[in-house]
Amino acid sequence: MESQKIAVVTGAGGTLCSEMARDLARSGYRVALLGRSLDKLQIVEKQIVDAGGIAISVSTDVSNEESVRAAGDVVERELGICSVLINGAGGNQMDALTNTTEFDERELLDDGSVKGFFNLNMAVFQSVIDVNTMGTVIPSFVFGRGMARQKQGVIINIASMNSFRPLTKVGAYGIAKAGIANFTQWLAAYLAPAGIRVNAIAPGFFLNDRSRKIMFDQDGAKTARAENVLSHTPQRRFGEAAELLGCMNWLINEEAAGFVTGIIVPVDGGFLSNAGV
Template sequence: MNNTQTKVAVVTGAGGTLCSEMARSLAAQGFKVALLGRTLEKLKLVEEQITAQGGTAISIAVDVSNNESVTEAKNIVKKELGICTVLINGAGGNQMEALTNTTEFNEGELDGTDGIKGFFNLDMNVFQSVINVNTMGTVIPSFVFGKDMAAQKNGVIINIASMNSYRPLTKVGAYGMAKAGIANFTQWLATYLAPANVRVNAIAPGFFLNERSKKIMYNEDGSQTARAENVLGHTPMKRFGEASELIGCMNWLIDDKAASFVTGIVIPVDGGFLSSSGV
């Protein structure tokens, strides 16, 4: 984007591994960055990193799945930084309680056999909450911040999709369902906002490690779990991604010259995962 000193970026989920990296990069490019997330302490750490490098950032604790909470945050952003022109919808994630520990039906999940957690003994309230934060947590910020973008006839929205946006992965039914919805919503919103000169795209990270996924991919002794071995066996580059490897894609999508005719796409940054059947 041109004249970044006058531009404002809002990053939801900014306390997380991937979106904190995006926020730091945007600030380094001259964007004034609003860091939104559930935990203020995590956001403040990112804010301090940005300001230490001479950037401008503010931290706002927010429930991205609540319209009133996001509207309140928008009013603060507008007052302190200005009108949002880049929105990164990165808030979301999974919950361990919403994961099965089996990849197929096991009769033990019906009779309460110890150690079996399948679809039929998941907590549906947790299942629903994962869907809510990942879907409405993208829809509502787009709804709230997108209004100003549409009014100004200028803006870029980037949603964070997933490998689950392309195909369902085992154990993560709720998260997969939600991220498939993000891909569809990205296309829908891109079509809807095109007359307002607001471009909407999504980045689909492959397998990147964060605090939660490390527990899934590594045993306590530091060895890889069977799931990690399976993932890397299907990843031609044979490694997990680094957060910094998303920045090139982000920079292209926010550039009004380089990506001026790009909207409604979901871009995988996955080390080749989607290209490999594992056979």
């Protein structure tokens, strides 16, 4: 029913999830855009409305239950009960990344010469885990309740290459995204009797505002990190946000994927198929 085509997209101001939100609106969904930055959300909202769609922006801290519950009240009051939830909020922080790929004795000196595991800020490390893990759990907890009452719904989490294998420098993000894969499978089995399907998309290396700073120098040249990533990606390029839409729409479609739940789908240009040797 048209009245049930209501999507909630967290992290909707970001590169990937804004593309998903716009596509959902084109498909007839009324879309609630959730994220920390209202300014970014309202840009996406305007794009959707200008194209003839329906969207609302709700400033939300997805790692805070009270904030998400308040957002849920707004969504249900203004749009109705969520039928599709895209858990896209998350990301990393530069202060949670090491700048070395293996232990270096200089990191024990705490003199700033090397940023390794032993001189990372543990509060920032934990915040990355919180926003990625609880930032997926809490919206599922809040919006999944309405789906359970309706006995239907689709939840799509955003996993990562880190869900499958550890990548250098990003320990906190890796913990979180591995957890997202496990939680996706757990929640899929748990919610199956409620008629709710839960799956995850695992993007490979896509460019957004944060990753561009890692993958390119100020002059636009690829960094060593970018060259390493591309050398392990058989298609030898970064992904484009629109290339996630086919997977998203397949997972949402009850006719095409009604018997699909509890899977994590890599969209990675072949990254996971290449050991690099």
